[in-house]
Amino acid sequence: MAEFPREVTINEEGPREGFQFEKGPIPTARKIELIDALSKTGLKQIQVCSFVPPKNVPGMADADEVARGFTKHPGVRYIGLWLNEKGLQRALAIGRLDVRGTISLTASETFLKRNQNRTLQENVAAQHSIVEMFKQHNVPVERASMMAAFGCNFEGDIPVARVLDLVQQALDIAEAHGVTIKAFNFADTMAWATPDSIRRLVGTVREKFPRLRLGLHLHDTRGMGIANAYAGLEMGVDIFDASVAGLGGCPFAAHKGAAGNVCTEDLVFMCEEMGIKTGIDLDLLIEAARLAEDVVGHPLPGAVKSGGSLRKYRERAAAAA
Amino acid sequence: MAEFPREVTINEEGPREGFQFEKGPIPTARKIELIDALSKTGLKQIQVCSFVPPKNVPGMADADEVARGFTKHPGVRYIGLWLNEKGLQRALAIGRLDVRGTISLTASETFLKRNQNRTLQENVAAQHSIVEMFKQHNVPVERASMMAAFGCNFEGDIPVARVLDLVQQALDIAEAHGVTIKAFNFADTMAWATPDSIRRLVGTVREKFPRLRLGLHLHDTRGMGIANAYAGLEMGVDIFDASVAGLGGCPFAAHKGAAGNVCTEDLVFMCEEMGIKTGIDLDLLIEAARLAEDVVGHPLPGAVKSGGSLRKYRERAAAAA
Numbered sequence: 001m002a003e004f005p006r007e008v009t010i011n012e013e014g015p016r017e018g019f020q021f022e023k024g025p026i027p028t029a030r031k032i033e034l035i036d037a038l039s040k041t042g043l044k045q046i047q048v049c050s051f052v053p054p055k056n057v058p059g060m061a062d063a064d065e066v067a068r069g070f071t072k073h074p075g076v077r078y079i080g081l082w083l084n085e086k087g088l089q090r091a092l093a094i095g096r097l098d099v100r101g102t103i104s105l106t107a108s109e110t111f112l113k114r115n116q117n118r119t120l121q122e123n124v125a126a127q128h129s130i131v132e133m134f135k136q137h138n139v140p141v142e143r144a145s146m147m148a149a150f151g152c153n154f155e156g157d158i159p160v161a162r163v164l165d166l167v168q169q170a171l172d173i174a175e176a177h178g179v180t181i182k183a184f185n186f187a188d189t190m191a192w193a194t195p196d197s198i199r200r201l202v203g204t205v206r207e208k209f210p211r212l213r214l215g216l217h218l219h220d221t222r223g224m225g226i227a228n229a230y231a232g233l234e235m236g237v238d239i240f241d242a243s244v245a246g247l248g249g250c251p252f253a254a255h256k257g258a259a260g261n262v263c264t265e266d267l268v269f270m271c272e273e274m275g276i277k278t279g280i281d282l283d284l285l286i287e288a289a290r291l292a293e294d295v296v297g298h299p300l301p302g303a304v305k306s307g308g309s310l311r312k313y314r315e316r317a318a319a320a321a
Numbered sequence: 322m323a324e325f326p327r328e329v330t331i332n333e334e335g336p337r338e339g340f341q342f343e344k345g346p347i348p349t350a351r352k353i354e355l356i357d358a359l360s361k362t363g364l365k366q367i368q369v370c371s372f373v374p375p376k377n378v379p380g381m382a383d384a385d386e387v388a389r390g391f392t393k394h395p396g397v398r399y400i401g402l403w404l405n406e407k408g409l410q411r412a413l414a415i416g417r418l419d420v421r422g423t424i425s426l427t428a429s430e431t432f433l434k435r436n437q438n439r440t441l442q443e444n445v446a447a448q449h450s451i452v453e454m455f456k457q458h459n460v461p462v463e464r465a466s467m468m469a470a471f472g473c474n475f476e477g478d479i480p481v482a483r484v485l486d487l488v489q490q491a492l493d494i495a496e497a498h499g500v501t502i503k504a505f506n507f508a509d510t511m512a513w514a515t516p517d518s519i520r521r522l523v524g525t526v527r528e529k530f531p532r533l534r535l536g537l538h539l540h541d542t543r544g545m546g547i548a549n550a551y552a553g554l555e556m557g558v559d560i561f562d563a564s565v566a567g568l569g570g571c572p573f574a575a576h577k578g579a580a581g582n583v584c585t586e587d588l589v590f591m592c593e594e595m596g597i598k599t600g601i602d603l604d605l606l607i608e609a610a611r612l613a614e615d616v617v618g619h620p621l622p623g624a625v626k627s628g629g630s631l632r633k634y635r636e637r638a639a640a641a642a
Binding site for chain 1: 431472473474475476477478512513515516517518541542543544545547548550551552571579580584587590591594595596620622623624625627628629631634635637638639641642
């Protein structure tokens with residue numbers, strides 16, 4: 001049988017994913033309203049915004065105001081995303097975010113070239129500089145991630161051997177700078193993964209790097225998000241990125257309207273129903289998901305916010321018995 | 322590791338589920354257009370309509386015209402749904418449907434009472450009469466099904482022991498009338514199942530009734546549809562009901578807009594990507610799913626119809642390599 005973890009950590013990325021993707025404009029106060037609602041659900045990490053140039057991502061033009069405006073809730077880590085030193089400095093200047101560094105690799109060279117105009121080896125060199133930058137700013141580095149770890153629209157299926165090689169390279173980069181990677185996050189950036197490929201990749205990485213804690217950043221563009229998370233749970237993965245109500249989208253999909261990140265409340269429903277602790281109150285999270293839908297003003301893909309939790313049915317059944 | 326089946330049978334229920342659920346009215350010609358599109362995808366069974374009183378289900382008022390109007394495609398079984406002898410006679414009178422009988426049990430007595438005004442034991446008695454009715458009409462009976470097999474909004478979680486007991490009762494009913502049940506279909510009518518409860522129920526049933534072929538009728542009301550199908554595949558289930566584009570809905574959901582049956586093309590995507598044969602051309606099925614969305618005139622929940630298949634990306638990657 002599967003060796004499920006007893007509890008999982010779910011990193012909420014909805015505010016960043018969603019407000020980056022939505023055509024908007026969405027009032028800053030409403031973004032803050034959603035973050036504050038999420039803060040009360042039991043989530044332990046919320047990514048609140050992205051510090052990127054407004055000309056590239058108009059929806060993040062108010063990132064500083066958002067990051068300064070929400071109410072900090074005890075026990076919640078609030079984080080931001082950045083892509084360069086300027087962004088990092090903005091995140092640090094906020095003074096109320098939990099700023100941590102990540103070594104970021106990409107498994108597809110073609111995707112890397114298109115996205116960041118670097119070869120795989122140029123990116124490794126860039127990561128050395130980035131770790132140095134983190135050290136100069138006293139930003140801890142304990143995490144690495146890999147984009148396009150399962151497949152790429154430009155390069156096709158990604159061999160597991162390449163993933164293993166890149167994991168080793170990330171650990172080597174860390175070692176060269178005296179930092180230790182504790183967790184490794186694999187992103188199915190273009191939604192190529194199936195439960196089978198999740199099991200294969202996670203199983204192989206766990207076998208070769210048994211001390212690494214593994215995480216998954218899953219997309220639901222082809223409807224596999226929750227099934228892939230389940231396969232991850234079966235293999236002992238206990239960190240998941242997710243997006244409330246399925247906020248966000250996929251710029252790589254064949255047609256508009258495609259789903260983005262796996263939906264937080266659907267994932268919480270599955271874990272809690274299977275006895276895996278999330279620390280999250282599903283009914284409060286469903287309320288936040290309905291709020292997210294109200295904030296963006298159109299239907300969002302998550303299912304449980306419409307289907308509802310099972311709590312009231314169980315209570316009614318127990319009362320009738 | 323999992324013991325996946327080499328191939329699976331997917332029974333398409335979209336036309337019946339969808340046109341029963343949609344507020345409509347949808348022109349008969351457009352219903353037929355969708356059935357004809359589905360016929361060319363490689364699906365081997367399509368449920369085209371439901372023979373129920375028009376006053377109960379206005380969307381099925383044209384069931385006879387639909388059943389007479391589509392073009393039969395070689396190798397495809399076309400079936401209908403009925404709930405009583407009058408409906409069965411209508412299905413038989415069409416003369417071009419594959420009419421087969423099912424012994425239908427329900428795992429929740431409360432649900433059964435609300436739905437059909439029968440106790441569990443009254444329903445067993447009713448099934449004896451129904452099998453006799455099938456025999457009088459020379460309708461073969463090789464299949465049994467169980468509604469609410471995983472949980473019920475009125476009764477809560479369903480114990481596996483009750484499911485086992487009811488499976489035995491269905492086999493006893495069959496034996497009493499000299500017919501043999503070859504396949505047993507478990508329906509998650511109110512979307513209570515998780516991958517874990519799928520594994521538990523299927524595993525227990527397989528152990529006790531190793532000669533039965535098992536099927537799953539899954540709902541996606543809480544986003545678990547594909548993950549539950551995956552868990553079924555892991556346990557060797559090789560028959561699935563599904564609905565193109567996720568046509569249909571759930572009358573038992575907490576909020577309107579909830580998804581219904583698991584989506585056919587998302588299921589086909591998962592199976593084919595994992596090397597499990599469906600016999601279905603995914604790209605043709607995606608076209609049919611987009612047609613379904615056009616026919617009903619609003620977005621439908623399936624993901625792959627927006628995300629797209631991976632074929633063209635693989636072809637492009639292979640050409641570039």
